[in-house]
Every structure is written in structure tokens, then in C-alpha cells.
Amino acid sequence: MNWITNYVRPKIRALVQRPDVPDNLWEKCSSCGQMIFHRELEANLRVCPHCDYHMRIPARRRLELMFDDAKFKVIELPEVPLDPLKFRDRKRYTDRIREAQAKNGPDEAIVVAHGKIGGAPAVIAVFNFAYMGGSMGIAVGEGLLSAARLAVLQEAPLIVIPASGGARMQEGILSLMQMPRSVAAVDLVKDAGHPYIVVLTDPTTGGVSASFAMLGDIALSEPGATIGFAGKRVIEETIRESLPAGFQSAEYLLDHGMVDMVVPRGELRATLMRILALLQNRSPLAEVVTLPSGETGGAKATVQKESKAAAPAVDIPPPPKDAVKEKNAKAAAGDVETVAEPTTGKGDGPRL
Numbered sequence: 001m002n003w004i005t006n007y008v009r010p011k012i013r014a015l016v017q018r019p020d021v022p023d024n025l026w027e028k029c030s031s032c033g034q035m036i037f038h039r040e041l042e043a044n045l046r047v048c049p050h051c052d053y054h055m056r057i058p059a060r061r062r063l064e065l066m067f068d069d070a071k072f073k074v075i076e077l078p079e080v081p082l083d084p085l086k087f088r089d090r091k092r093y094t095d096r097i098r099e100a101q102a103k104n105g106p107d108e109a110i111v112v113a114h115g116k117i118g119g120a121p122a123v124i125a126v127f128n129f130a131y132m133g134g135s136m137g138i139a140v141g142e143g144l145l146s147a148a149r150l151a152v153l154q155e156a157p158l159i160v161i162p163a164s165g166g167a168r169m170q171e172g173i174l175s176l177m178q179m180p181r182s183v184a185a186v187d188l189v190k191d192a193g194h195p196y197i198v199v200l201t202d203p204t205t206g207g208v209s210a211s212f213a214m215l216g217d218i219a220l221s222e223p224g225a226t227i228g229f230a231g232k233r234v235i236e237e238t239i240r241e242s243l244p245a246g247f248q249s250a251e252y253l254l255d256h257g258m259v260d261m262v263v264p265r266g267e268l269r270a271t272l273m274r275i276l277a278l279l280q281n282r283s284p285l286a287e288v289v290t291l292p293s294g295e296t297g298g299a300k301a302t303v304q305k306e307s308k309a310a311a312p313a314v315d316i317p318p319p320p321k322d323a324v325k326e327k328n329a330k331a332a333a334g335d336v337e338t339v340a341e342p343t344t345g346k347g348d349g350p351r352l
Contacts, residue, residue, distance in 0.1 A: 084174060110126070
């Protein structure tokens, strides 16, 4: 009996029962509908190999892709009141915060880190869309200010990577106040003379796009990112017209001058390194070679000859004085004798 229980029955169960397969081995592309193996998707930086659709990635994973050797240090953000308005809709705001923290850990809707990009120091503020849609509340405003102050302190560029639906409605007017605060944070970096670069990702909408997201010295974007203020349906209902195809996409904004470059995720780090090198290294990248001056003369001699051959300056006579004009006008009326205007030669002209 023990032989049947311990040996035969497990063998039969192994043949009959289906093996436990994890549910997250395959992921469906929301653009083309193709099923992608999770390892292939991660190796391709969560970009669909079939249609090149750029899926959203966690904030810390994006930081690993940006910094050298995936090494960075996350700074602790200032504490803010959790529920200043005691807001409640279908759920309490505090309950929504607990749910978001349970899924995302201690990170809020923004994560600020510093490290090196291409060997140079840099500060990156990246949004976490998984935390309540990356909505901008008081904590996000404090995070942007902290990132700006850190960039000024380290004399480093500030790179912001937004992925947000806009202001957080649960914080009301306090969330809208973060728009001017974020603009003030950008001004801190620009006044200090450091580059401010924005990498727009899907989605960048609402109050985020209406404030700091569109103030970058250079605006980059991932392919296919949705960038705008109001939604397409809301705009169409307001203006009562149909919008063009691809409206509010990164490519559409690139064609209309709102975005400087649309960069695939795999080339984003190399592009940032090249841009930062051009903005920060003011010395020439190549060696400066002095041209030899021979008998015929080099470039310097040519410039000197051209400057010597330039036409001499022409002396322009001064305009007549207002007093002379006024007296002549009175003389025409018969009040005062006419006075001649001063000539440009030596001495004054005769009086009439």
C-alpha cells in the first residue's frame, strides 16, 4: 500500500495534471496585438519587435538605462502632507495612496537621482506613471525643486523625463500651484547656466505639458508618445472640427517644431551623451592645427590683405541743428532773418 501511495500515485498525477505556468511569461502588445516573450521584450527595452511600439517602463529601470553602468543614487524627497484637502470620491485619497505605495514601494510619482552620463555628473527626475498615472501633486513639485537645487549645487545638467496625465485632482488647487513652482525650478537651473533637457514619453499631457515639460533647452521624445494638453475628443467637441491623423503624437509635434528630436529608446542614452558634450564642453573637440605661413602667405595674411583692401570709411555730415531749422521756418514767415545752416567744411558759412 505504501508503494502505491508513495510511488505510483505521484507518477499518475504528474502525467494527468498540467504544470504550473506563470502568467507573466508572455505580454501582448497594445498596438499590434502580437504576443511577445517576456525575455525578448526586456532585452529589447520593452519595445515591441513587431511594430516598434514603445511600452511604458518603471522609473528605476529608466534610470538604469540612462546612467553610466546603471549606477545612480536616489535622493530622499521632502515630506509633504498626504491628504491636505481630506478629499474623497469613490475612495478616500489616503486609501488610493496606500494602494499606490503597495504596488510601487516607497517611490512617489517622481523619482530624483544623480549619477554620471558619459563620465559627467547629471541629475535626472523621472516620472513613475504606475503611481496614480504620474499625476502632479505637492510631492512632485517638491521633487522638481529638489532636483533643480541639486543640479545647481553639483553644477550639473537637469534632465526631466515626464510620463503623466496632468495635475492630481485629489489635491485641487494645491496641485495646480505646482505648475508655477515647476517653472521656478526650471529657472533656477537656467539662471545658473546649466542645460535643462526634457525627454517626453507616453503620455505627457495636462498641467505637466502646460508647464515645465515644454520649457526645455532641448526637447527630445520617444517615438509614438502622446503629447498635448487636452484630449483629442475634447478638442474636437470644442472646435467642432476633425483633427488630422497623428495629432498630438511625437512625430506630429516634430514636424511642427514643438519637439527637436524623436529618438528611439535604444539610442536615447547615446544621444544625451552627445548633446551634453556639445553643450558643456566649450573647448573644441578636435586638435586646433595652425596653418603654416609660406612665401605666398597663409590664411592670416589673406585676411590681413582683405582688411587692408577694404574701402575707407565715409564721413557723414552731422544733421542740422534744430535751432537753425526753427529760425529758417520763422524767416519764411517774415519774422526773423534767414540763418544759413553750418557747412561741413572749415569755418562757418556766411550769414544772409
